[in-house]
Amino acid sequence: MIQYNPLQYLPTAEELPDSDDTPVDNELQNLIPNLLRAILAWLWAERMDWFLGINMxxxxxxxxxxxxPDGFLSLGVERFKAGGKLRLSYVxxxxxxxxxxxxxxxxxxxPGDEYDEKMTKYAKMGVLYYTIYNPDYWKRDKHDPFEVYRLMNGVYVRQKGMKVWMPEIGLGIGCEQGTHxxxxxxxLYWYDQEGNRLPAPANVIEQERQRAEQERQRAEQERQRAEQERQRAEQLxxxxxxxxxxxxxxxxxxxFL
Known part of the structure; x- marks a missing residue:
């Protein structure tokens, strides 16, 4: 009997187009998801069961x-394909x-159909959380700058707050002022369950640099104190x-005194 394998007749990532030759509309659309990916790459450095794609x-x-999408996160997949192979597309x-x-x-x-056609497609796909970031200077109509939706019974329901906890992911998503x-x-940043912002690698490096500088200054102060004590002892x-x-x-x- 001939065994039928349906995957045998489906195109692979290598056979499918991986570029539509459409440029990114603006710099922010690239920087925001790249910042989120950089934070995860540091936070989940030991985990190999996730993938965050950007403009893929x-x-x-x-x-x-x-x-x-401008960005998407999948859990339970290989961080890298066998042999460290990188994805052309997410199939x-x-x-x-x-x-x-x-x-x-x-x-x-x-306009890119973020609030209608794309939202409908993501819902049909079964994407659990959908985040739309609409910067103030592009703000229009009734939409807020930051909106997070959760799929419930096949329909997206708006979640309240500027920080939304996503238990299935183990992360919160939100927005606030920062430097990148x-x-x-x-x-946009990731948050823990208590609403604390998770640091970006650059912030971690800067904090470590500041700590190292503080340690250097403390060591220098100790050296100076020791030198002063030595000089006092010599004077006496x-x-x-x-x-x-x-x-x-x-x-x-x-x-004899």
């Missing part, structure tokens, strides 16, 4: 064009049908020597 095509159904039927748990869209000046690559503005020794010398000049033996 997600193929969710054979014969259907890929959808390209569901090559990823054990694991749908991204979280998707990010950064609204640009040119020298630019101070509002950025000289004073004692001078005193003993004067006593002997006067015919007095200091050893």
């Amino acid at each position: 095509g997600v193929y969710y159904s054979p014969g259907v064009d890929a959808i390209v 569901l039927w090559q990823e054990k049908d694991i749908v991204p748990t979280w998707v990010l869209e950064v609204v640009s000046k040119t 690559e020298g630019c101070t503005r509002e950025w 020794e000289r004073q004692l020597f001078d005193l003993r010398t004067k006593l002997r000049e006067q015919g007095i033996d200091p050893d």
